[in-house]
Amino acid sequence: xxxxxxxxxxxxxxAMHPDVAGPYSWWSWRGKAFDNDAGWRIDYxxxxxxxxxxxxxARVERAxxxxxxxxxxxxxxxxxx
Numbered sequence: 001x002x003x004x005x006x007x008x009x010x011x012x013x014x015a016m017h018p019d020v021a022g023p024y025s026w027w028s029w030r031g032k033a034f035d036n037d038a039g040w041r042i043d044y045x046x047x048x049x050x051x052x053x054x055x056x057x058a059r060v061e062r063a064x065x066x067x068x069x070x071x072x073x074x075x076x077x078x079x080x081x
Contacts, residue, residue, distance in 0.1 A: 010052035023060040
């Protein structure tokens with residue numbers, strides 16, 4: 001990832017949420033990782049600088065509660081204009 005970002009690709013979720021820890025898209029099934037939002041950022045949306053300027057929203061579609069999860073991942077959704 002470091003090499004890709006160094007060549008100019010933009011991590012659009014990070015660009016839209018620069019002051020947020022995460023937002024995470026993966027949580028272990030163990031312990032209370034999901035409840036404590038102790039996750040990892042392992043699902044990315046990279047874009048060229050030109051396309052990144054067209055981002056309208058970028059979000060992680062995190063389930064509202066542990067019982068509503070259907071996976072250990074949550075979709076990363078980016079909308080472009």
